[in-house]
Structure formats: structure tokens, C-alpha cells
Amino acid sequence: MSVLKPPENIIRRFCSHAESAEITTLGQGNINDTFLVHAKEKSFVLQRINTQVFPDPQILIDNLHHLSQHLSSLKATTKQRWEDATLIPALDGSSSVCDREGSIWRALTYVEGSICFSHATTLLQAEQTGWALGHFHKRLIGLDAEKMKIPLPGFHCLGNYLEQYERLKGERREGNSPEIAFCQQIIQDQREGALILEKTVSKKKYPARLSHGDPKIANVLFDKQNSLAISLIDLDTVGPGLLQHDIGDCLRSVCNRGGEESSDKATFDLTFCEATLSGYFKAAEAFLLSGESELIYNGIQAITYELGLRFFTDYLRGGLYFKSNTPEDTLRKAQVQFTLLLDIIAKEDTIRKLTLQLSK
Incomplete structure (x- = not known):
């Protein structure tokens, strides 16, 4: 079931000023609930993993951890701007956090100045x-x-x-x-x-x-x-x-x-x-x-x-x-x-x- 807004205690796990954070729904994905969090110290993407689709969400977290490490180790190979989406650890260093209902949340880098399209027009x-x-x-x-x-x-x-x-x-x-x-x-x-x-x-x-x-x-x-x-x-x-x-x-x-x-x-x-x-x-x-x-x-x-x-x-x-x-x-x-x-x-x-x- 989709949620309207992530719990404040979850946001606090990823940033120090959760009370003043601006939160908006991000994207129109078919699976996970995704939010953009604008906090005082940073902006990031916050997602709740859909456990009906992914029965073992830890696999996703581990995969993304390995992928993020790999991508972060690479040097730029093109003059064109490129920013990889990588995992952001919680303030305590954990790769994900669990809320009171048992839902798994994780944070990802937010690419500033970006836009996406549902279909191509040009x-x-x-x-x-x-x-x-x-x-x-x-x-x-x-x-x-x-x-x-x-x-x-x-x-x-x-x-x-x-x-x-x-x-x-x-x-x-x-x-x-x-x-x-x-x-x-x-x-x-x-x-x-x-x-x-x-x-x-x-x-x-x-x-x-x-x-x-x-x-x-x-x-x-x-x-x-x-x-x-x-x-x-x-x-x-x-x-x-x-x-x-x-x-x-x-x-x-x-x-x-x-x-x-x-x-x-x-x-x-x-x-x-x-x-x-x-x-x-x-x-x-x-x-x-x-x-x-x-x-x-x-x-x-x-x-x-x-x-x-x-x-x-x-x-x-x-x-x-x-x-x-x-x-x-x-x-x-x-x-x-x-x-x-x-x-x-x-x-x-x-x-x-x-x-x-x-x-x-």
C-alpha cells in the first residue's frame, strides 16, 4: 500500500533537521514509494521498498551497496555531465532503516537540475x-x-x-x-x-x-x-x-x-x-x-x-x-x-x- 508521506522518525535517521525538511512525492514509479527530501544540510531521495514485490529487500540494499561502491570508484570517462545514483547511508552508517510497521527505507543521491520524461518527444x-x-x-x-x-x-x-x-x-x-x-x-x-x-x-x-x-x-x-x-x-x-x-x-x-x-x-x-x-x-x-x-x-x-x-x-x-x-x-x-x-x-x-x- 502506498504511503502519503514518510514518517518523521525515518527522515531523522538520514538528516539532522527533519522537522524543517520539505517532502514531495517524486516520480511515477510502478513499484516503490519515492519521495524527495529537501533538508537543511542536503537533498536526497527517500524510498520505501515494496516488500510485496521484493520479499527480501536486503538483497536490494546489498546489491545497491556493491553497485554504489563500484560506480563511486570510477573516474569520469566523458566530457558530458554524468552523475551516478548511489546509496546514501543513514546517520549511523547503516544502509537502510526499518519503520514500526516493518517497512524498509533507503536513501539515494538526488541529481540536482534534472528532469525526466514519460515518453520521448524529440x-x-x-x-x-x-x-x-x-x-x-x-x-x-x-x-x-x-x-x-x-x-x-x-x-x-x-x-x-x-x-x-x-x-x-x-x-x-x-x-x-x-x-x-x-x-x-x-x-x-x-x-x-x-x-x-x-x-x-x-x-x-x-x-x-x-x-x-x-x-x-x-x-x-x-x-x-x-x-x-x-x-x-x-x-x-x-x-x-x-x-x-x-x-x-x-x-x-x-x-x-x-x-x-x-x-x-x-x-x-x-x-x-x-x-x-x-x-x-x-x-x-x-x-x-x-x-x-x-x-x-x-x-x-x-x-x-x-x-x-x-x-x-x-x-x-x-x-x-x-x-x-x-x-x-x-x-x-x-x-x-x-x-x-x-x-x-x-x-x-x-x-x-x-x-x-x-x-x-
Whole structure:
């Protein structure tokens, strides 16, 4: 359940002047409750971890601790302003604190002078979102993957989500609305195509990679002064994963010009796709192997299908995972992703050609 305001005793654990701190809700994340705290001595982001989603929040805290140590040890590698989001310890040095209800709170650095967008409206935003992801991927080099535990078992494992969906067959709601029928049909028809990425990677040997896990445009911070990307946030899902999922999710969110709410406007913009890929490869340079680059289209296909499936499964469960006003909101989000998926599939040849040209 969301909270309207963090308890003052929690704020006191992170700053000395809690009584005069200004607190505002920050962002529109689907999972955690996030607040911006403007205190006398500093400003910081304060989050309550959603334990319904993350049953073992200590894994998140430990992962972020290791990630923060790694990122803080790196020197600047670009002339463009860049600020990593890192963990801020409480005044007693602890990485997180627990309130009277048992909720876990943690503090993160706040990037001053930043702004974020729910969807891209300019080619510069598209290019910079791709650049931010490529830059972040390179900054993960050297981080010991063995230190990073999986906070969500089965995360970005399509087979896992399909099993959950199949188990719900006997629990589905009554009714044959066109919206429900549409989602069911897409899940059935596009299943094999969406599984190509996982099946292909499982047969080939690629180097172990760390990924962001949720690099949608809403998790990129832009400089208010020059509109350039300056940070990539929401690091709870950083861990071992497929880079194609990351790149695919980045493209999925940027290139859907209609945003996440309207299925009528959900289309995949090829001009924005070219800009995003250009930005990514500019920052990542030779980070990806040729075989990995060839699977980027399959990453877009897989992650869009996966997200639609997860939204629809959550709708069938009554909206337990994603924040929403009603389960029908989650159903609508599933429709958006599946409508977008059909457009992505229709544009496969062009997307593959763009990827091949820009990855050279």
C-alpha cells in the first residue's frame, strides 16, 4: 500500500533537521514509494521498498551497496555531465532503516537540475536515452557479477512468466470482453517469436553481462539546461542479464510515440529507433559482439511481449504487482504493449537493417 508521506522518525535517521525538511512525492514509479527530501544540510531521495514485490529487500540494499561502491570508484570517462545514483547511508552508517510497521527505507543521491520524461518527444531525447544506456553498460564493466544477487527470481525470464500465466487458467475472470480476447490471442500467437532470444542465447556462448533491467526513458534523467542525459536511475534490477533485454526495453519505451496509456496510438517510430540506436552505439562503441548486436531486434520483440504478458497476468490477479488505480488500468497497459508488439513485428526488416548499419 502506498504511503502519503514518510514518517518523521525515518527522515531523522538520514538528516539532522527533519522537522524543517520539505517532502514531495517524486516520480511515477510502478513499484516503490519515492519521495524527495529537501533538508537543511542536503537533498536526497527517500524510498520505501515494496516488500510485496521484493520479499527480501536486503538483497536490494546489498546489491545497491556493491553497485554504489563500484560506480563511486570510477573516474569520469566523458566530457558530458554524468552523475551516478548511489546509496546514501543513514546517520549511523547503516544502509537502510526499518519503520514500526516493518517497512524498509533507503536513501539515494538526488541529481540536482534534472528532469525526466514519460515518453520521448524529440530526436535528441531519443538519442540521449540510447547514449545513457550505452554509457551505463560500459560503467558496469569491472563490477563483480558474483556480488550481485538476483532480487527477483525469474526476472526477465519469459518462460517463468508464461508458466505463471498458464497456472492462472483456472482462475481467470468470467467474461469475454474484446480487450481480454485480444490479449489472450496475442499471447498465444506471438509466443514462439518472443522466445527466440532466450533460446538462441542459451545455445551460444557469450560473455557474462550485467544489465540495468529497466532502462525505459522514464528512468533517464536529463539536464534541464541542455537536455542531455546525466543519469540512469531505478537500479533495483541491476544484475546478471541479457543486454538485448536492456536495449530492447530502451527502444520499446522511446519509440512508442503514443506513450504507455493509449493502445490506439501505440506505434513503433523508426526515426526514433535510429536515433536511439545511434546514441547507444556511440557510447557503447565495441562493447557488444557482432552476434549480440544481431539479436537486438529479438530483444525488442521479447521484452515488449514480456511486459504485455506481465501486465495481463497482473490484471488477472487483480493488480497486485504494478501500481494502478484499478485492475482495468493494468489491462489497458497490456493492450498498449501488445498493439505495439504487432507494429514492431511488421517493421522487423527495417529494424534489423538499422541495427546492422549503426552497429558497425
